Amino acid sequence: MDHARDSFSFNGQRILVTGASSGLGRACAVFLSGLGARLVLSGRDERKLEATRLSLVGSGHVTSVFDLTRLEDISAWIAGLTADGPLSGLVHSAGVAKTLPVKATDAATFRQVMSVNTESAFALARAFRQKKSFLAPASIVFIASIAGIVGYAGLSAYSASKAAIIGMARSLAMEFARDGIRVNCVSPGFVMTEMTRAEQSFLTPQQVAALEADYPLGFGEPEDVASAVSFLLSASGKWITGSNLVIDGGASTLR
Ligand SMILES: NC(=O)c1ccc[n+]([C@@H]2O[C@H](COP(=O)([O-])OP(=O)(O)OC[C@H]3O[C@@H](n4cnc5c(N)ncnc54)[C@H](OP(=O)(O)O)[C@@H]3O)[C@@H](O)[C@H]2O)c1
Incomplete structure (x- = not known):
């Protein structure tokens, strides 16, 4: 029985959560703190990060403001964070959604979505694996989306960014296994957060009911x-x- 309980416990392990200022990232941080993890909370909005920190269980949690579009600086940022102690886990929840028809999705928009959602995931994994940055056994989880495996009109760039993460995680998993780092994705369907609330504001009640x-x-x-x-x-x-x-509550299976 103790073994069963211990295998879900984080017992002071340090876990970095990106996108911790909102939505799924904040929920992951709160949940993990309840299981004994010490969180490093990252996002761009300091005030919202602090609100997350105050909602956590336990002590020793810290915030770190960082804009993940600064891809070239991610390695140094992670090295700095882990000077205080290595990470046992990383949850990459930061992301942007753009619901736009193809004709309104220009190259700059496409690149911005890929940069925040996907390129940063690669840079984070690369930095996490730096010597002294992680403590094995370690684990990385990327928040992908069912949009990476199912088609939705208006989500071409977003779907590309999430399908790329799912493929990338498989190959990272193969390369990092020897270091004792596991790499997995979760692909959620629709969950009410700031992101989906903003997207939903463009829909009629009938369209929401249909969704x-x-x-x-x-x-x-x-x-x-x-x-x-x-x-x-x-x-x-x-x-x-x-x-x-x-x-996804069965959504992708139904389709
Ligand atoms: N909600 C859903 O239904 C759903 C479904 C499938 C997948 N997902 C995925 O789940 C993840 C979290 O989504 P959510 O619903 O929680 O969205 P959210 O509430 O809008 O949160 C997005 C988070 O990403 C951070 N972020 C955005 N751009 C950033 C940047 N350039 N640098 C650093 N952080 C940045 C935001 O930080 P600041 O606010 O501090 O800038 C915020 O914490 C996303 O990857 C999303 O694609 C969500």
């Missing part, structure tokens, strides 16, 4: 994603790497 009808179990909650992320980060997931766990 929800695609979800046999209804829309998800941030904690549904946080618990799956925690499982993949924890010792309970120690034989899982290169996977993509779909968390």
Whole structure:
């Protein structure tokens, strides 16, 4: 029984969560703190990061403001963060969604989505693996999306960014296994957060109802994603790497 409980416990392990100022990242941080992790919370908005920090269980949590479009600086940033102690886990939840028809998606928009969602994921994984930055056994979880495996009109750039993360995680998993670092993705369906609230504001109530009808179990909650992320980060997931766990109330199966 103790073994079962211990395999879900983080017992002071340091975990970096990007996108921790909002939505799924904030929910992951809160959930992980309840399991004993010490969090490094990252995002761009200091005030919102501090609000997350104040909502965590336990002590020793810190915030670090960083804009992930500064791809060239990610390595030095992670080296600086880990000077105080190595990381056992990374949750990359920072991301942007742009619902735009193809004709309104210019090259700069496409690149911006790829930069925040995907290129930063690669740079973070690369930096995490630097000597002294991680403590094995370690685990990385990228928040992808069912848009990476199912088509949605208006989401071409976003879908590309998420499909790329899913493919990248498989190869990173192969390359990092020898270092004792597992790499996995979760692919959530629709969960109400600031991101989806903004997207939903463009829809009529009828369109929202039609979207929800695609979800046999209804829309998800941030904690549904946080618990799956925690499982993949924890010792309970120690034989899982290169996977993509779909968390979508059955939406992608229905399609
Ligand atoms: N909600 C859903 O239904 C859903 C479904 C599938 C996948 N996802 C994915 O889940 C992840 C989290 O989404 P969410 O719903 O929690 O969205 P959210 O509430 O809008 O949060 C997005 C987070 O990303 C951070 N971020 C954005 N651009 C950044 C940048 N350039 N540098 C650093 N941080 C940046 C934001 O930080 P600041 O606010 O501090 O700038 C914020 O913390 C995203 O990758 C999203 O694609 C969400």
